Amino acid sequence: MKKLRFGFTGESKVLNEFSNKLGQWWYIFFAAAGSALISVCASFAAGFNFIEKYNDINDLFPILCLLIWNPWSGILLGVIAILYGGKGTFNDLDNLNSQNKTLRAENEEVSDLKNQINSISEDSEALQNELTELQEKLVETWLKGSSRQWNLSSQERVTIYYYVDEHFYLLARHSQNPVFAEQHRMKFSRNQGVISKAWQHKICVDIEDCPLYKDDPEGYKSYMQKHYQYDSEKIDNLAMKSSKFVAISIIDADKHIGVIVVESVRADFFKSQKVSQIRKHCTDYQSYMVDFVKGAIKYDKSAKIAKNQNQLVDQDIMDTLKGR
Numbered sequence: 001m002k003k004l005r006f007g008f009t010g011e012s013k014v015l016n017e018f019s020n021k022l023g024q025w026w027y028i029f030f031a032a033a034g035s036a037l038i039s040v041c042a043s044f045a046a047g048f049n050f051i052e053k054y055n056d057i058n059d060l061f062p063i064l065c066l067l068i069w070n071p072w073s074g075i076l077l078g079v080i081a082i083l084y085g086g087k088g089t090f091n092d093l094d095n096l097n098s099q100n101k102t103l104r105a106e107n108e109e110v111s112d113l114k115n116q117i118n119s120i121s122e123d124s125e126a127l128q129n130e131l132t133e134l135q136e137k138l139v140e141t142w143l144k145g146s147s148r149q150w151n152l153s154s155q156e157r158v159t160i161y162y163y164v165d166e167h168f169y170l171l172a173r174h175s176q177n178p179v180f181a182e183q184h185r186m187k188f189s190r191n192q193g194v195i196s197k198a199w200q201h202k203i204c205v206d207i208e209d210c211p212l213y214k215d216d217p218e219g220y221k222s223y224m225q226k227h228y229q230y231d232s233e234k235i236d237n238l239a240m241k242s243s244k245f246v247a248i249s250i251i252d253a254d255k256h257i258g259v260i261v262v263e264s265v266r267a268d269f270f271k272s273q274k275v276s277q278i279r280k281h282c283t284d285y286q287s288y289m290v291d292f293v294k295g296a297i298k299y300d301k302s303a304k305i306a307k308n309q310n311q312l313v314d315q316d317i318m319d320t321l322k323g324r
Helices: 014-024 026-045 050-055 060-068 071-150 193-201 217-228 232-236 272-284 286-323
Strands: 156-164 167-174 187-189 203-206 244-252 255-264
Touching: 026 071, 071 156, 071 167, 071 272, 071 286, 156 286, 167 193, 167 255, 167 286, 187 193, 193 203, 193 217, 193 244, 193 255, 217 232, 244 272, 244 286, 255 286, 272 286
Parallel strands: none
Antiparallel strands: 156 167, 156 255, 167 187, 203 244, 244 255
16 A cells, blocks of 8 residues: 555644644734734724725725725724634633643642552562561571581581572571671672582582682682682672582472572581581472572562562553643
8 A cells, every 4th residue: 555645544744733733823823913904904094085985986896895995994803803812812821721720739649649659669668678588587597507507617608599580699698707697799690600500500519629718819719710700809809718619509390499508718627428418408408498599589579570560650650640
């Protein structure tokens, strides 16, 4: 089908726009035109002798033309145009004032509604944060119990991460050493570190080859760069420069959803017996860890959904206001 600019099937909006502009300036045009017409006709009215011209005409049609086409008729027509345009402009301004008052009242209603929504959103966010904190405390309590069974000292720590949206997030961490227990970063790449190795291959045990940082800093950095893709700056910023790792994937119905990592800065902590103990404990309590991670993923997604819903509500309010 051939596209047309005009016609019944045409897509042109030029005439619509022109008619809209003409309609908007309609009353103002009449008022201005009437004023101009009075000014022009008044300049001819003083020297115009109506009686003399009337007496010189004998036919009906010329008389009618004289009655219509003379300066005084023009002045009368200009007055009518000014009155019509003025009245229309006044009514138009009155309508605009009424619309402005209505919009101001609606704006106040929308503002009050938005404040109520913000208040509800804040309460919902606070509740969400409380649930998240309770979840973290529950996991931390479990980690403390596991740490005691594994005889972890202030030179070790244990951490659980959950996987969502192609990144790992720190769920909970425990160490007797408060420096090692601090949570500086919450988001981690899926392609770096012992977490990535364990997530991909179910388990990662590295307890023999990595040099101790305190004995060989450069050797430690070289090893971490080669095996775990850590650059030198990131290694320098690590609060705990662990050299011994046991990391086990947390699996739910063959789906890898998280990782638990036990790490140490001691050279002689991990023995084959210790590694077996940790693996058995994680196997026995796999269902607990799965519930921990699934809960964290649920709260993480719920927070994002709530945030998106709040944004959508705000947008709906703005769209409603614009529509009105």
